[in-house]
Amino acid sequence: MTAHQKMDKADERNRLDDMVQGLVGTPMDRPEGPLKVSGQATYAHEWDVPDMLYGVLARATISKGRVTDVASSGLIGKNGVRAVITDDRLLRRPAQGGADEAPAQGAKQVDYFGQPIALVVAETFEQARHGANRLEISYEAEGNAAFDPEAEDTDTDLPEDDQLDQGDLDQAMRDAAFTVDQVYRTPGHNSAAMEPHCAIASWDGDKLTLRGSYQMLNFNINELADALHIVPDNIHMLSPYVGGGFGSKLGISPEAVSAALAAKEVGQPVCVALSRPQVFETTMRRSETRQHVRLACGEDGVLTGIGHECLVSNLPGEGFYEPVTQATHFLYGGKHRKLGIEVARVNRTCGGSVRAPGEAVGMQVLENALDELAEASGIDPVELRKRNVPDRHPEQDIPYSSRRFVEALDEGARRFQWDECNKKPGSLREGDWLIGHGMAGASRVNILSEAKARVTLQADGSALVETDMTDIGTGTYAILTQIAGEMLGLPAAKVETRLGDTDFPRGPGSGGSWGAASTGSAVFLACEEIRGTIAEAMGIEEDELTLADGKAGKGEAARPLADILAGKPLSAIGHIEPGQTLEEMQQATYGSYFAEVAVNAVTGETRVRRMLGVFGAGRILNEKTATSQCYGGMIWGIGSALTEELVFDNRDGHIVNHDLAEYHIPVNLDVPQIEVVLLEERDEYASPIQAKGIGELGICGAAAAVTNAIYNATGIRVRDYPATLDKLLADLPEA
Amino acid sequence: MKPFTYAKANDRADATSQAADDATFIAGGTNLLDLTKLEVMAPDRLVDINRLDLAEISETDEGGLRIGALVSNSDCAAHVRVRQVYPVLSRAILAGASGQLRNKATTGGNLCQRTRCYYFYDTAMPCNKREPGSGCQALQGFNRIHAILGASEACIATYPGDMAVAMTALDAAVEIESAAGEVRLIPVRDFHRLPGDHPEKDNILEAGDLITAVILPPPVTGRQIYRKVRDRASYAFALCSMAAVVEMDGDRIASAALAFGGLAHKPWRDEAVEALLVGEKPSAALFGRAADQLLAEARGYGSNDFKIALTRRVLIAVLTEATQEGAAA
Numbered sequence A: 001m002t003a004h005q006k007m008d009k010a011d012e013r014n015r016l017d018d019m020v021q022g023l024v025g026t027p028m029d030r031p032e033g034p035l036k037v038s039g040q041a042t043y044a045h046e047w048d049v050p051d052m053l054y055g056v057l058a059r060a061t062i063s064k065g066r067v068t069d070v071a072s073s074g075l076i077g078k079n080g081v082r083a084v085i086t087d088d089r090l091l092r093r094p095a096q097g098g099a100d101e102a103p104a105q106g107a108k109q110v111d112y113f114g115q116p117i118a119l120v121v122a123e124t125f126e127q128a129r130h131g132a133n134r135l136e137i138s139y140e141a142e143g144n145a146a147f148d149p150e151a152e153d154t155d156t157d158l159p160e161d162d163q164l165d166q167g168d169l170d171q172a173m174r175d176a177a178f179t180v181d182q183v184y185r186t187p188g189h190n191s192a193a194m195e196p197h198c199a200i201a202s203w204d205g206d207k208l209t210l211r212g213s214y215q216m217l218n219f220n221i222n223e224l225a226d227a228l229h230i231v232p233d234n235i236h237m238l239s240p241y242v243g244g245g246f247g248s249k250l251g252i253s254p255e256a257v258s259a260a261l262a263a264k265e266v267g268q269p270v271c272v273a274l275s276r277p278q279v280f281e282t283t284m285r286r287s288e289t290r291q292h293v294r295l296a297c298g299e300d301g302v303l304t305g306i307g308h309e310c311l312v313s314n315l316p317g318e319g320f321y322e323p324v325t326q327a328t329h330f331l332y333g334g335k336h337r338k339l340g341i342e343v344a345r346v347n348r349t350c351g352g353s354v355r356a357p358g359e360a361v362g363m364q365v366l367e368n369a370l371d372e373l374a375e376a377s378g379i380d381p382v383e384l385r386k387r388n389v390p391d392r393h394p395e396q397d398i399p400y401s402s403r404r405f406v407e408a409l410d411e412g413a414r415r416f417q418w419d420e421c422n423k424k425p426g427s428l429r430e431g432d433w434l435i436g437h438g439m440a441g442a443s444r445v446n447i448l449s450e451a452k453a454r455v456t457l458q459a460d461g462s463a464l465v466e467t468d469m470t471d472i473g474t475g476t477y478a479i480l481t482q483i484a485g486e487m488l489g490l491p492a493a494k495v496e497t498r499l500g501d502t503d504f505p506r507g508p509g510s511g512g513s514w515g516a517a518s519t520g521s522a523v524f525l526a527c528e529e530i531r532g533t534i535a536e537a538m539g540i541e542e543d544e545l546t547l548a549d550g551k552a553g554k555g556e557a558a559r560p561l562a563d564i565l566a567g568k569p570l571s572a573i574g575h576i577e578p579g580q581t582l583e584e585m586q587q588a589t590y591g592s593y594f595a596e597v598a599v600n601a602v603t604g605e606t607r608v609r610r611m612l613g614v615f616g617a618g619r620i621l622n623e624k625t626a627t628s629q630c631y632g633g634m635i636w637g638i639g640s641a642l643t644e645e646l647v648f649d650n651r652d653g654h655i656v657n658h659d660l661a662e663y664h665i666p667v668n669l670d671v672p673q674i675e676v677v678l679l680e681e682r683d684e685y686a687s688p689i690q691a692k693g694i695g696e697l698g699i700c701g702a703a704a705a706v707t708n709a710i711y712n713a714t715g716i717r718v719r720d721y722p723a724t725l726d727k728l729l730a731d732l733p734e735a
Numbered sequence B: 001m002k003p004f005t006y007a008k009a010n011d012r013a014d015a016t017s018q019a020a021d022d023a024t025f026i027a028g029g030t031n032l033l034d035l036t037k038l039e040v041m042a043p044d045r046l047v048d049i050n051r052l053d054l055a056e057i058s059e060t061d062e063g064g065l066r067i068g069a070l071v072s073n074s075d076c077a078a079h080v081r082v083r084q085v086y087p088v089l090s091r092a093i094l095a096g097a098s099g100q101l102r103n104k105a106t107t108g109g110n111l112c113q114r115t116r117c118y119y120f121y122d123t124a125m126p127c128n129k130r131e132p133g134s135g136c137q138a139l140q141g142f143n144r145i146h147a148i149l150g151a152s153e154a155c156i157a158t159y160p161g162d163m164a165v166a167m168t169a170l171d172a173a174v175e176i177e178s179a180a181g182e183v184r185l186i187p188v189r190d191f192h193r194l195p196g197d198h199p200e201k202d203n204i205l206e207a208g209d210l211i212t213a214v215i216l217p218p219p220v221t222g223r224q225i226y227r228k229v230r231d232r233a234s235y236a237f238a239l240c241s242m243a244a245v246v247e248m249d250g251d252r253i254a255s256a257a258l259a260f261g262g263l264a265h266k267p268w269r270d271e272a273v274e275a276l277l278v279g280e281k282p283s284a285a286l287f288g289r290a291a292d293q294l295l296a297e298a299r300g301y302g303s304n305d306f307k308i309a310l311t312r313r314v315l316i317a318v319l320t321e322a323t324q325e326g327a328a329a
């Protein structure tokens, strides 16, 4: 049985609200949580595979050129080293999210410093690492590499799809009562997921089993097959637990392909894990950006024009570029618009998706510019934003699906007591600390993707949910369990969810915040189908059917499901597809942030003292996991605002601070008590469960609330992120 | 990691004789193991000193404290006498690393911890400290965490630790036993070297030398402050840190012992600065002169230029706090 729905029109039935089990939306604990905290959840590196060897990738120590020789013969047979893999199929770069085919292959061509060149395989991990360190690689370097995206002679191109010139922005700027015209910069970021990338490959004849840490198996299997020149049917991928992804595990990456090639060559399973520096050097980075923002408004603060022109970078030939202006297109009105993205081609680690590509850095800067406009126009920043919420998409003239932006702004202001905050920059001081408050808006596009899931109501009345969807720490196990339990009237303990296995029905995986709504809808549809069958057996309509606590029917007449099934399990596949509602409506999620900071008047150190986020993201499937996603996003915002920065050495393009000691993500002491408020919302255009994505929303603009607060505290605008103390020192009060 | 042999030392003589024969001590391992995995350090032989009887804190005849080389950073910071009479030391230690690391890290190992220079950590980069004669990639590179005082063209790295900065201000001494069984005392302030032409040598230890203890002199009077400035609230090395022991006599400064971290290849102490303060009434002008003196020879290398202004501000703020009226002894 397959139940299929294409979102060509709104699903206004809100069926989940008719259910009575009471699971969906509750802050249910993760069912797999106890396994994780007791070390029993098997992550990629932890599989107990007999006869396994270890591989470690050796890195390029030039930035551009060709490998002329890999001196493997000196290594093999000594110190446990069994093989050195230099196969032409080795990956030079990881695959972009959703690529569905192999990324650039052939590691003999070097595109960036740190690129994997060869895999040293040995009996122990330590031996392999020593081998990789000792492996002598000869090169023919090319002198024409480019490292600095902003250098005069660096090649750039303009992606056609991302240039908008509507009306006459220059004229609007000249005619405006108030304007902002500023250049901002954001640095590169690394996902810095807790679990480094790892893959274990084992072959049985032509059949490859790959246990790894990946976000989107449905695509990864094809990428891997294409890279290995085999058919996807010969591959079985398993990623039941993923220790964080944030985009860095969207596509297949060098460890998987090298493990598979090595395992084939040596005839034994091979495990390849990346060290932390390798995670920095060989997985995706978020591009640094230069953003020129122009805003024009009338006396009333209503925008007449928006300019957002950005420079980002990537390797030559790479299709992906940071879509910085994504939310700028629809969030605020203004007739005259000039939005564009230019891509500099540099020999730096591959650029790709890192949590909320586009909005994470685009909103951060746009919301700084709004703050500057609020100041210029003398209009309160919350009010200014409210005045600029358009009725229809300012470029495409289409309506919005549900949009709780204004409510989020109002609710945030009310809870934070925004109106009582000091508005005069640099005028509130407690001892050595300058105190400031700032706010920003949040927005992130919403995406629904095609997904399938199988639900089986077993003869004993318990249910099994199966899909290749992954749980990258986000709470997928919890929410799919909740949806199935809600629909089938089962307590969570009677539902088992199995994930991350390519033998299960396929979905889009975890990425772009679409996982929960997409695969959740597939589970919902499968359950609806099963409900229909049960109703039929009971001789009633599906919408008359009450399922609760393992029983069908109401009150005295309720019968155990197992009785109705009479020994025969019921199974259905749910299949959701995006449709017209994605094109005909602007779908997005919205929110607001409010932050209080203290800036040390002596040293310029900034501490965030409190932070509030209010979000509207459609139906909330699990209050706890959704809130945690928002916490995580806001903590990323604190990192983006204050500490996180990939430093590149422009002499050779290598990443200087490629470990967690010097790439500063926020630690506990950097993070204050964060308050997250989730607004009640149903988006009927988004999905049959009226849910939208929430995994990335919490970062989109969060950093701006912090830097706007720094301005309020000190009167200093930091337009060059992160706002480390050296950028404040010169303008702080005399010591 | 390069294969190595591992042996446990049974007593000091065993330890020092193995070390004289090219073995490397391992104590907590929190620095050495990281560097060994990366092959920044590649010892052939490790000698584990954790069994030695060096984990005690005891009072000296002079009324000071003898902190055994194997006393963990956590134990030292939590010790009652340390907290009562040498609070600057306790605070400096607690400002470093994380709880887990401090539980493993030892007093001797902490003194010997190596620089955090990014290029030192990356074996693909030239680095005179790691590979003498290969060049210094930090000089023209990214040098945010590097030295502004006492650096050389060969190396601009800093000693990154906190504990030794407080010990320098306290006039503590390192007790060292050589392979010949001789015991000598070296002031902490003379323990680390300036890089000069030999940045590969961090400190004055010779092959076979074992740190057995750090001796704190009898309690000092005056106000003790440790101020650490860093890129995040915790778990980051100092961009600039300052340990101060300042005593007032009425409205005048009676004595000042000031040591700085994150600025040089060693904890930095400048007697001229201290001399300039002693006998004077605290004032903004005086502190400004002290900063001028401290930073007279300071030099930035690009990304660390800000440290000069930062250090000036920190010095003035700490001295202001230390000399405020009502300052408790």
Ligand SMILES: Cc1cc2nc3c(=O)[nH]c(=O)nc-3n(C[C@H](O)[C@H](O)[C@H](O)COP(=O)(O)OP(=O)(O)OC[C@H]3O[C@@H](n4cnc5c(N)ncnc54)[C@H](O)[C@@H]3O)c2cc1C
Binding pocket: A661, B024, B025, B026, B027, B028, B029, B030, B031, B032, B033, B034, B049, B069, B095, B096, B097, B098, B101, B104, B105, B106, B107, B108, B109, B110, B111, B112, B113, B160, B161, B162, B163, B209, B210, B211, B212, B235, B236, B237, B238
């Ligand atoms: C992530 C991280 C953050 C950190 N942050 C800070 C910080 O903010 N501030 C700070 O001060 N420190 C910090 N540290 C460093 C930490 O304090 C040191 O790693 C620790 O003190 C080293 O002690 P250990 O006993 O583990 O030394 P080991 O790693 O065992 O040894 C270090 C060196 O000392 C030598 N050695 C050890 N004992 C003796 C002895 N008795 N005699 C002679 N030589 C000896 C060893 O041969 C080795 O060369 C941090 C470390 C890490 C990993």
Ligand code: SF4
Binding pocket: B115, B117, B118, B119, B120, B126, B127, B128, B129, B130, B135, B136, B137, B138, B139, B154, B155, B156, B157, B199
């Ligand atoms: S500063 Fe010193 S440690 Fe750093 S690269 Fe130069 S020589 Fe090496």
